[in-house]
Amino acid sequence: MAAEVNALRETLASGASRIFNVAAITHKLETDAGGEADQYLFGHRGLNDSVFIKRPKDAAAPVRTGTSGTAEILENGQLRTITFDMTARVEKGDIATFLYIPFDIEAIAGGGNSLDLSVARGRTEALYNLTGFRWEDEGRAIARDRRLIELIEELPSLDPFLLRDRLETDGIKAPEAYFEISDSEFQEIKKYILNKFEPITTRVVDPASPKAAEITEQFIMKLWEGKDLDYLAPITQVFRINPEQAGEIYYSWKGVTYYEFQYKRGQRTLLGFADWLHTKGAVPSHYVKSEIRQELEEKVRQVTTAFARHLKNSSEILRIYNQAYEDLFVRGGDARPFIEFLKDSSTLFWDIAASISAMNHGVAVWRQHTAKSRDGKLAADDLTKLLSLLDRVIV
Template identity: 30%
Template sequence: MGHTRKRVSIERLAVEQLSRMLQAGSSRVFNCAALHRNVLAEGGAPGQFLFKTRDLNNAIFMKETYPDDDMRESATKPVGTKIFFSYSEKAQLDGGRSIFLNDRNLRVALQFQAGMSDSPESEEAAADMKILDILDALPSVDPFLFRERMEAEGYDPHPGYFEITPAEFGRVRDHVMKQFQPIVETAFEGVTDANRAIYLKTLVNKLWDGNDTDALKPVIQAMRIQDSDAADTFYSWKGVIYYEHLFARRQELWKDYANWLNTETRSLDSMPPSAQATLNDQIAQWRKLYQKRWKAVHLMLAEYRNSYETLFRDHKSAEPFIEFLQKAGKRFYQIGDSMSRIDHSIELWRTYVGNSSMRFLRFEQLNSLSRVSTRILNGS
C-alpha cells in the first residue's frame, strides 16, 4: 500500500512539474499545441503548419532524462525528447499519452495517436519524421536553435512556431558570424583579389550553412576536421557560440536565484524539527546541484573562449581550438542541457515567488519547489 502511495505521489509531482514548466515557458519544452493555436489565430494556412500530419501540431515536446537504464544505454545522448498527446483539446497535462522520439515503437504510436500515414512512401510522413529528428537532436528547444536548424534543412513553416522576433534572430546570427570571421580570414589568408571582402563574407555565410565542404576545404583542412564531420562540427560550434551569448545575458538572473537560495529559503511557518531537518537537507542538495551546473557551464565556455582567443587574438597555438572543435558536438549538448535545466529551475521558481519583493515561501510551497527543482537539476 505504501508503495502505491509513493508512486501516486511521484506521478502527481511529475504532473505538477510539467504543468509549471508550461506555465513558465522553458527551453526544455516546445509547446507546439499552444503555438499552433496562435498560428491559426493569425490566419496560418495548412501549407504553413509545422507538421503535415495534422494532430502532430497539437502535441507538446519535452526534453527529459530517460527513466531507466536500458533506455539510457541504448540512447546516443543522455537526454531524450518526449512527445505528449493530451486527452484534452487544450493540451492539458492531467491526462494523455507520451513516448520518447527514439522509441522503436514511435512510428506505430504516431499512426495511432496522430493519424500519421503508415506508408513507407509517404512524403508527408517522411518530412514530419525529419522534423522530429531535428527536435530530438537539439540539446534544448531554444527558438533560435530550432528555427536555424529548420532553415538549414530547408523547412519554412509559419514564424509563429518560433518565439523569437526576426530582429532578435538577426542579432544572434550576426553575433555568431562575427566569431566565424577570423577562422575564414586565417584559412584564406592568401586571398589577394580586389573583391576579398565580398569573397570572405561569402565564405562566412557558407560556414554558417556548413554544407559546402568544397568551398570550406581550407578551413576543414586547417582545423583537421574530417569531411564527414564538418557539417555537424560547424553546427555544434555555432550552438556553443549561441549558448555563450545566452550565458552572458543570464548572469544577473542566475545570481539573483543563487542569492535567494542562500538567503531566503526559510519557510514562513513553523514545523516539527524532523520535517525542518528533511527540508534543510533537500535545500542543501538543491544549492549543491545548482552550483555544480553553473560551474560546469562556466568551465566549458571558458575552455572554448580561451582556445578561441589563443588562436585568433594572441595568434598562438591552434591546438587548443582544434581540440575544442573535435569535441564541439559533445560540448554543445552538455552546455545546452545544463543551461536549459538551470533556466527551467529558475522559471519554475518564478512561478512560486512571482515578482514580489517578499520572496519567502510557506513550508508546503518550499518543500514542493525544492523536490521538483532537485529533480530538474539532477537530471532525474
C-alpha cells in the same frame, strides 16, 4: 519514468527551453484566426496537437567519476564555495525526446499520453496510435513531417533560436508563430555568432585580394550554414577535421557559441536564483517546527548542489572554448587547443545545452511559483512543492 514526465507536465507553462509546446501555439492560431493548413507547423493534424519535451535519459544518466568539483555561489553578500560530485559529460544520445499528446487541447497540462521517441522499438506503431501519423507512408507532406521530427530529435534542447535556425538551415519553411523569438533577437544572436566566426577566415582568405571582403563574408555565411562542405574544405583541412564529421562539427561550434551568448545574457538571472537559494529567500514565510525546517534545508542543499554542478559545468566548457579561441585568434598562438575543441565540440555542445537547459528550466519554474510572493518567500507547503519540483527538473 512517469514521475519525471509528470514533473515536466507541471511546468508546461514555464516556457523552458526543454519544452516545445506545439499544441498551445496551434490552439492559439485556431482560436485567433480559424487556422489555415499552411499556418500550422506539421502537415498532419495530430502532430500539431503535440508537445515535445527534452530531458536526460534515466538509463543514460551521467555516471559518478569519484572526483569532486567546486563552485562559488553568492551567500549573504559573500562568495561561498560549494563542493559537489562531478559527473561524466552528457553526450548525444543521453538526452531523450518525448512526444506528449494531451487528452484535452484546452487543458494541455491536465494529462495525456507520451512516447519516448528515442526508443526505436515499436516507435512507428506507437506514433500512429497516439497521433494517427503513419511514418512509413509516401508523399511530400509525410516526408516533411518526418524530417521535422528528426530535426527536433537531433537538437540537444528546444530553444526557439536553435529550432528556427535548424529548420532554416535545412530548407524547411515553418510558420513564425511557432518560434517564440523576434526577428531582432534572432539577428542579434546571429551577429554575435558570425563575429566569432570571422577570425577563422584569415586562415583561408588573402587579405590583399581585391575581393577579400566579399570572399570573407561569403565564407562566414557558408560556415554558418555548414552544408557546402566542398567550399569549406580548405578550413576543414587546416583544422584537421574529419571530412565525414565536418558538418556536425561546424554546427556544434555554432551551438556552443550560441550557448555562450545565452549564458552571458542570462548570468545575472542565474545568480539571482542562486542568491535566493542561499539567502533568506528559500525559507518558509512563517514559523515552522524545527524538523520541518531541517527537511526544507536539506531540500535546498540538494537543489543547490545540482544547480552548482550545472553552473560549474557551463562555465568550464566556455573557459575551454574561449581559452582555445583567444590563444589562436586573439594572441596568434598555438592552434592545437582549438583543434582539440573542434574535435570535442559535438559533446561539448550537448553537454552545455543540458546544463544551461536544466538551469533555465529551474529558473523558469522558480519565477513562476514565486511571482506573486513577497521577497520570494513561500508558505512551507508551497516551498516544499517548489523545492521538490526543482529537484526533479534541475537534472
